[in-house]
Amino acid sequence: MSYELSDRRESEGGKTMKIFCPEEFPVALFVNGQEMSVYQLTNEDLEEWCYGHLFSEGVIESADDVEEVVIREGKISVELREDLDADALMQRKKRMTAGCGNGVTFFSMNDVLGFPKVETSHRVTLTYLLKKRHEFAKASPMYNETGGMHGACFIMPDGSLVIREDIGRHNAVDKVIGYGLLNGVNPEDVILLTTGRVSYEMLSKSARYGIGVIGSRTAATKQAVQLANFLGVEVVGYIRGKMSFVYTKHEKVINDLKAATSI
CATH class of the missing domain: 3.40.140.10 (Cytidine Deaminase, domain 2)
Structure with missing residues (x-):
């Protein structure tokens, strides 16, 4: 998704160049009716982002945990197959990530140290x-x-x-x-x-x-x-x-x- 500026700059060769800006949108994520956070996102592949983010933050363990995802302008609503203990989730401390797009994580360094070791045979x-x-x-x-x-x-x-x-x-x-x-x-x-x-x-x-x-x-x-x-x-x-x-x-x-x- 990109936005074309109406103002066009002239290149050194005398030709005009179109200037495109990347777009970002605030999107509120709701899980079982409770707001998790508001994120700045590009308006593409939002369902995949929803599944990936919920998994990355420990809300779900697999795609089968999600009953329904409804995407409307500025809002994603998720219903889980089993009730999420939303109160416990909201009590976890949010951490703003060192990056762009208003990143948020609920995992601390100590939390991540408790993850299972990764076993792969890649060479x-x-x-x-x-x-x-x-x-x-x-x-x-x-x-x-x-x-x-x-x-x-x-x-x-x-x-x-x-x-x-x-x-x-x-x-x-x-x-x-x-x-x-x-x-x-x-x-x-x-x-x-x-x-x-x-x-x-x-x-x-x-x-x-x-x-x-x-x-x-x-x-x-x-x-x-x-x-x-x-x-x-x-x-x-x-x-x-x-x-x-x-x-x-x-x-x-x-x-x-x-x-x-x-x-």
Whole structure:
């Protein structure tokens, strides 16, 4: 979703350029009639975001826990199969995330340390991740139109990509996790790539789903790396070429860049 400005700037070659702005909308999420929070979202793939966010925050354990999702302008209403203890949820302390799109999480660092360890058999190379990150960038229409969107994608076992975009990096990850929940994707079979910084709450989303490898075109925070080391998640940052860096030592990502560039 993007907004075309009526004012057009003239390029150096004398041609006019259309200027597109990414759009964001406030959306209130209600669970069993109680308001969970209001989020800034891009108005695409909202059902997937809803499932992914509720799972990431520990409200549901699977897509089967949701009885109904009703999406109206500015509001998402969710009814669960079993009653949610909404009072207990609301008593949990909200934490504003270190990112864009008014991110909110109910999980603290200590909460995430209690997650099950992630067990996967992934063995991939940095050159493979670079290739897929390049494909991801080329196939991200909202970013390519506006230059101001975040994206997240699953690298599927056959090498295909499932891409979701949003104004917020956390929202984009929730959307692709929601896709996984709704389509029965085995988290042990996929790799998660994101355009945004890997902070502790981004790491917690991938770890809770059970993803063993997460990569980003930018950095990971110290807290995220500490959690990843503890939970068995491989974290790769700066996936841009020779800058690519494996922060963790789980031997799920092989650094073959020197061999590849010396040929």
